[in-house]
Amino acid sequence: MTTVQSPTPTPTPERPARPAARSGPRVVVRGSGAHRAAQAVVLVLLAAVVIWGGSLDPFGQGQLTRAAIFALAIMGLNFTTGYVGLLSVGHSAFLGLGAYTTGILVVNYNQTAISTIPWAMLVCFLVGLLVGIPALRIRGLYLAMVTLALGVAFPEVVARLDGLTGGAEGMTIRRTLLRPPDWSGFTLGEKDAWLYWLTIVLLVVTFVVVRNVISSRYGLAMHAVRQDEVAASASGINVAAIKLVSFGVSGAITGLAGSLFAMYIGSLFAEGSFTVLAGITLLIGLVLGGERTLAGPIIGGLAVVLIPYYTSGIGQGQASAVLFAVVLIAVIFLAPEGVAGGVARLARRWVVVVDKRPESIGRGR
Amino acid sequence: MSALLEARGLSAGYGQAHVLHGVDLTIEPGQVVVVLGANGAGKTTLMRSLAGLLPYDGELRVDGETVGAVRPDQMVARGVSLVPQGRGTLTALSVTDNLRTGAVGRRDASGVQEDIDRWFTTFPRLAERRHQVAGTLSGGEQQMLAIARALMSRPRLLLCDEISLGLAPVIVQGLFETIRGINEEMGTALLLVEQNAALAMGIASYVYLLEVGRVVQSGAAESFAQSDSIRRVYLGY
Amino acid sequence: MDIFLTRLISGMTAGSVYAMIALALVVVFRSSATINFAQGEFALFTTYVSWWLTQHGWNIWLTLVPALGLGFVMCAVAERFLIRPVRKRDETAVLIVALALFTGLNGLAGWIWGSDDKVYPRLVPIGDDSFLALGGARLYYDSIFVVLSLVLVVGALSLVLNKTGLGLQMRAVATNPESASLCGIKVGRIFMISWGLAGVIGSLAAAILVPVLPPGQLGLPGMFHMLIFGTVAALLGGLDSVKGAVVGGLSLGVGLAMINGYGSFFGGSISLTVALVVIVVVLGLKPNGLFGSRRLERV
Ligand SMILES: Nc1ncnc2c1ncn2[C@@H]1O[C@H](COP(=O)(O)OP(=O)(O)O)[C@@H](O)[C@H]1O
Ligand SMILES: [Mg+2]
Numbered sequence: 001m002t003t004v005q006s007p008t009p010t011p012t013p014e015r016p017a018r019p020a021a022r023s024g025p026r027v028v029v030r031g032s033g034a035h036r037a038a039q040a041v042v043l044v045l046l047a048a049v050v051i052w053g054g055s056l057d058p059f060g061q062g063q064l065t066r067a068a069i070f071a072l073a074i075m076g077l078n079f080t081t082g083y084v085g086l087l088s089v090g091h092s093a094f095l096g097l098g099a100y101t102t103g104i105l106v107v108n109y110n111q112t113a114i115s116t117i118p119w120a121m122l123v124c125f126l127v128g129l130l131v132g133i134p135a136l137r138i139r140g141l142y143l144a145m146v147t148l149a150l151g152v153a154f155p156e157v158v159a160r161l162d163g164l165t166g167g168a169e170g171m172t173i174r175r176t177l178l179r180p181p182d183w184s185g186f187t188l189g190e191k192d193a194w195l196y197w198l199t200i201v202l203l204v205v206t207f208v209v210v211r212n213v214i215s216s217r218y219g220l221a222m223h224a225v226r227q228d229e230v231a232a233s234a235s236g237i238n239v240a241a242i243k244l245v246s247f248g249v250s251g252a253i254t255g256l257a258g259s260l261f262a263m264y265i266g267s268l269f270a271e272g273s274f275t276v277l278a279g280i281t282l283l284i285g286l287v288l289g290g291e292r293t294l295a296g297p298i299i300g301g302l303a304v305v306l307i308p309y310y311t312s313g314i315g316q317g318q319a320s321a322v323l324f325a326v327v328l329i330a331v332i333f334l335a336p337e338g339v340a341g342g343v344a345r346l347a348r349r350w351v352v353v354v355d356k357r358p359e360s361i362g363r364g365r
Numbered sequence: 366m367s368a369l370l371e372a373r374g375l376s377a378g379y380g381q382a383h384v385l386h387g388v389d390l391t392i393e394p395g396q397v398v399v400v401l402g403a404n405g406a407g408k409t410t411l412m413r414s415l416a417g418l419l420p421y422d423g424e425l426r427v428d429g430e431t432v433g434a435v436r437p438d439q440m441v442a443r444g445v446s447l448v449p450q451g452r453g454t455l456t457a458l459s460v461t462d463n464l465r466t467g468a469v470g471r472r473d474a475s476g477v478q479e480d481i482d483r484w485f486t487t488f489p490r491l492a493e494r495r496h497q498v499a500g501t502l503s504g505g506e507q508q509m510l511a512i513a514r515a516l517m518s519r520p521r522l523l524l525c526d527e528i529s530l531g532l533a534p535v536i537v538q539g540l541f542e543t544i545r546g547i548n549e550e551m552g553t554a555l556l557l558v559e560q561n562a563a564l565a566m567g568i569a570s571y572v573y574l575l576e577v578g579r580v581v582q583s584g585a586a587e588s589f590a591q592s593d594s595i596r597r598v599y600l601g602y
Numbered sequence: 603m604d605i606f607l608t609r610l611i612s613g614m615t616a617g618s619v620y621a622m623i624a625l626a627l628v629v630v631f632r633s634s635a636t637i638n639f640a641q642g643e644f645a646l647f648t649t650y651v652s653w654w655l656t657q658h659g660w661n662i663w664l665t666l667v668p669a670l671g672l673g674f675v676m677c678a679v680a681e682r683f684l685i686r687p688v689r690k691r692d693e694t695a696v697l698i699v700a701l702a703l704f705t706g707l708n709g710l711a712g713w714i715w716g717s718d719d720k721v722y723p724r725l726v727p728i729g730d731d732s733f734l735a736l737g738g739a740r741l742y743y744d745s746i747f748v749v750l751s752l753v754l755v756v757g758a759l760s761l762v763l764n765k766t767g768l769g770l771q772m773r774a775v776a777t778n779p780e781s782a783s784l785c786g787i788k789v790g791r792i793f794m795i796s797w798g799l800a801g802v803i804g805s806l807a808a809a810i811l812v813p814v815l816p817p818g819q820l821g822l823p824g825m826f827h828m829l830i831f832g833t834v835a836a837l838l839g840g841l842d843s844v845k846g847a848v849v850g851g852l853s854l855g856v857g858l859a860m861i862n863g864y865g866s867f868f869g870g871s872i873s874l875t876v877a878l879v880v881i882v883v884v885l886g887l888k889p890n891g892l893f894g895s896r897r898l899e900r901v
Contacts, residue, residue, distance in 0.1 A: 085694075087693075087694050087697065089697075089701075134882060134885065134886070137885075137886070138885055138889070140692075140693040140694070140697075141635075141636060141637060141693055141697065142885055142889070144637075144697055145637070145833060145837065145881055145885070146881055146882060146885060148639075148830070148833075149830070149834075149874075149877060149878035149881045149882070150878060152827075152830055152874045152877070152878065153874050153875040153877070153878035156872060156873075156874045156875050157875060160872060160875075280701055280704070280705065283698070283701065284698075284701065284702070284705070287698050315709075315712075315713035316712060316713060316716055316717060317712075317717070318709040318710070318711075318712035318713040318717065319709070319713060320709070321705045321706060321708060321709025321710075321712070322706050322709040322710050322713060324702070324705050324706070324709075325702040325703065325705045325706025325707075325709065326706065328698065328699075328701075328702040328705075329684060329699060329702050329706075332688060332695055332698055332699055332702070333687065333688075336691065336695070416784065417783075418780065418783070418784070436783065436788075437780075437783035437784050437786075438783055438786045438787060438788050438789070441784070441785070441786035442786065446784070447784050449780075449781070449784060453778065453780065453781040453784060454781065455773075455774050455777040455778060455781055455782065455785075456777060456778070457773070457776070457777040457895060458770075458773055458774060458777060462770060462773070462774075465770055466770055466771070466774045466782070466785045466787070467785050467786070468786075469767070469770070469771055469774075469785055469786050469787050470786035514785065515784075517785075518785070518786050
């Protein structure tokens, strides 16, 4: 872009190549005893939170389930918008597509809820590939417009296909159809607890998978594409394939969240939870939590579920929108890398983790 | 009396890429100065910093006054105007509108009209195409327009970044005669960046030689032209 | 034939509104090379202010003065303090700030004035017989008023752009901000003024459209679809072209009226899906739109 340069004198102080060179923060070697211990403490804390959530009253547990579902959806968005830099405003369509796939298979085709999850992911993966095609040619603002249109058109299409989807009236998945599978040991009465644990397990699995993909060669390629497509393709990366597949995977993850959402909410209708406003909410959650961070989507999921809940009493329920706007702008200005990134930056003042072998490169950021 | 423009320890670059490393440079009122240097030496970077397009470190003084962080329009207001490399005409605007845009900082409407007429006299080819959109002009015509547009603000110092680039020799010859005339008639100081060193040194009184972001040699043009290495590398004889 | 005329008229009316919103987007795009996704919500907010003043006894026409003024100030301030600081970072940051404004302004309007729909008075009151009979079709006066407003806005905007010093500077910045700054133009000031102007146009469009287009009342979700249609119209016309915004808006309005009219055997409206198709087709085949000159990505 041609922009007028700011009049502020630049040369930003160069960051030291290796944080270890600084004297201030404490240095911890990755994989050392101290590092392992710290990781263990974090894991135990997280496990404690999850178990505490399992013992909550149904409403509180439901909120946590919802937050975990949104965290998954945002994780999907992070995959393409964060790591590859393909801005999507319309991921609500994938959330909806996953939800309707599950809804239709359960209601019209008598499938068990859990068996629909792979189908929801597959459908969303394929549609993701399709949406990725425009992304081969366009970026930024224009891609935002395409995805915006996708998000806007989705509810209309759902309303149109009313034979399948119930249209504007909606479709209800009866509670008995959402009975936990026998092998799970949960009874129909414990359906909400079952969904909580199912969501948590899938969230953890997805987290681990994403983490491994991001630090793999494929992750490096995604990073390269985001930074500079020309350079990436010059160094032998198949930019088109990266963009398409990451859009597909992104859609599949968000579709997984959609499938769980259908089980959670039990009733689906066109103008309900899958308008483009939901897509914007996902994007807000991602930016708030922190793009290109692993923890960001989880923070974002908690934020987009809990902030509206706790502010629902203020300003005729409109306060959450205003609060979101204020927090979002504050984040953009003060911590562009989001809450997760900002916290990590602060933490680096006290503790830095370095690799044992200095020549190893390309750690996920 | 203080210099018209003075740079002390000027450093600039693009993000992590540091290009200029402490350049010192002085231009007196009415003086013609040329900066020579190989491709990538940082000449354009220098010109852009002086014009307020790039942030810099170091000190920049106009009429002895330190300017600090400065925008291009503020440099224009101080009498420093840049003809950028690649011309930078406003391609979607007509020739006349380009010239009028060059004078946005001025309040004397009649003076502006006089100047437009004046440059149309100097560059008759522009006059013929005054209603044409600038993007449809030939390269040489665009360069004339870029120079005329920069002069519309009545600068005391005109910065020219490779105005000969990509133009036929006969046109380049004409352009140089024109800017030399402007310097002599109006006392406009010139800072020229040129690949065509022989031509530029023909009208310059002082020369700087820039190599990888540093001034490695400078001096009066006559003494400079005597130096063997300069002759071989830049003058080609 | 009558039914065709009726649809043509309703298409032209809606299209004029889309065109006005597209004009606001175009004015912003010409300076900042971005789409102000919050444009509709700025307009929504000022229209609430206008409505609120009518509740306090103001004449509806008189309320437009503070409403449009507020539109100018809000957009100009947003540009200066929220958009410009993040412009240098990247396009995404600008879009996120615009989406934040979108969410925040909508919420703020709901917070202040409540989320129930308001009856917003018509600028041109019409009765049962306020129409011209056109071969069986009815051309209501307020349709005429909407189209005339568009003509007026386009005329005023063209006048500013082509006949004033400010317009010269705006055209220069639209062509190339850097070259414009080298001419001595205070580019930042032009950005601010452009956003402000877009705010005025958007506010005016909203005040005109609310009573005329469905649902005919002032409500919180009202402007979002308008923004989508405005965006499609602007994209169709070419994002940086005034003429394009008008042609794009009118074609979209008439096109949708025909598709929804004659395509009603599909059942229900498919306007937004059509908009999606238009966006994808335009970006795929002719990214500069019908009259645009800006390249898809500025270097
Ligand atoms: N926009 C830019 N971003 C990064 N590096 C740049 C940019 N423009 C120029 N450079 C680098 O700065 C150096 C000097 O460039 P420049 O000032 O254009 O040289 P010259 O005009 O002498 O040919 C070159 O190494 C070039 O690659
Ligand atoms: Mg150069």
